[in-house]
Structure formats: structure tokens, C-alpha cells
Amino acid sequence: MAEIYVDVRGETCPVPLVEMRKAVRKAQPGDVIEITGNNAASKKEIPMAADALSLAVISIEEQDSTWTIKIQK
Amino acid sequence: MADKTTIIVQSGDMDKLYSALIVSNGSLAMGMEVSLYFTFWGLLRLKKGGLEKGPLSKMHFLGLGKKMMLGRMKKNNVASLERLMADFKELGGKIIACEMTMDIMGLKREDLIEDIIDDYGAVGTYIQEARHSAITLFI
Secondary structure: OOEEEEEEOOOOOOHHHHHHHHHHHHOOOOOEEEEEEOOHHHHHHHHHHHHHOOOEEEEEEEEOOEEEEEEEO | OOOEEEEEEOOOOHHHHHHHHHHHHHHHHOOOEEEEEEOHHHHHHHEOOOOOOOOOOOOOHHHHHHHHHHHHHHHOOOOOHHHHHHHHHHOOOEEEEEHHHHHHHOOOHHHEOHHHOOEEEOHHHHHHHHOOOOEEEEO
16 A cells, blocks of 8 residues: 655646546555645545545645645545 | 536637636546547647647737736646646547548648547547537537
8 A cells, every 4th residue: 555645736727636636547446645735626626526536535634725635546 | 427528629719728628637537538529620729739829719919918828827837738638648538530620621630640639530420429428518
């Protein structure tokens, strides 16, 4: 089980979603993907996408408008 | 209804190509399949070196408006059309080129960016894609 980090700080629609998807495609079942960014809409939409892809959202944290979302494949 | 998005890209305008590719990449990111059917002015964007050449649909002002818009987009870190297209292909998006438009415009396959085009077809190809799509758009 690996941890994969995706940094999309500074990126805007649709890049955070796309980079999350690319990482998920490359991950093995059980891997945890940690995405960090600061695009406000993506904080809502990455969990939506995880749900659509039947992936578990482990945690969502935010500090000073920078959020970190962990999902598991 | 299958989880699929099918878009007719009829416009060759830069901003409309952005709309098409952003909806497409969002669909792919959220686990859907996507087919883009490029026809008429849209097909010109598939010419070699043509992807970024489209005018702005409004306030183009002989290219000045487009230049200003691109400046503002860069400032806001919006991805280029080249980048969006590369992501689209990496996530498995499909591109269909309209053969009738190729005939009208006198375009041969070698005039187009062949390595990103999955299929060449007519209306029947589009219908086969669209009839099983939950989202269909004409841009």
C-alpha cells in the first residue's frame, strides 16, 4: 500500500480533478492518494468525483485556504 | 443510460473549444467515457498546429481581444488547450473527425493531427456514440 501525493496548488478548473483522476488510474487498490490544492471549487468537487468513482474519502482538511483531501483506491 | 458524454464540436472559436475540453476532462475525471465529434469550423482546430488558432467568439477585435483574454487566463493559471487536449487523450477521450467536412474543406488525413484522432466518420458514427450517452452537447 503506497501513498501518492498530488500537488495542485495554484491550479484551477479542471486541472485538480484531472490530476486526481490520473493519480487514481496509476494507483493500485488500497493505495492512498493525497491531493493538496487551493482551488475552492475543487475542495467540493474532488469528493464528488471520488464518490462517482466509488472511492472512499478518508479525510478533508483545510488551513489558510489550502486543503488536503485523502482518498483510497 | 451509460455514463458517457458526447459533444459535437462545431465551433472553431477558442473559448468554445475551452468549454468542450473542460466539460470533457471533467467527465473523464469523474469516471465517464467521452467522445468529441469535430465538424465544420471545429474541425479546423484539428489541423496540424491549429488547436490554439481559434478566434474569440466575442470581442476578438482582430486578435487584440484574444490576446488580452489569453493574458488574463495565464494570470489565473488556466491550462492551455494543448495541455487540456493532452490530458483528454491521457484519460482515454475519443476524437472523431467529420469526413464530410474534410471533403468540403479539402482536408486530407495527413493535414490533421492524426495521432489524436481515433475515428473518421459521418452522422451515423455520431448517433451510435450519442444514443448511449447521458450527456450530449452541441458546442
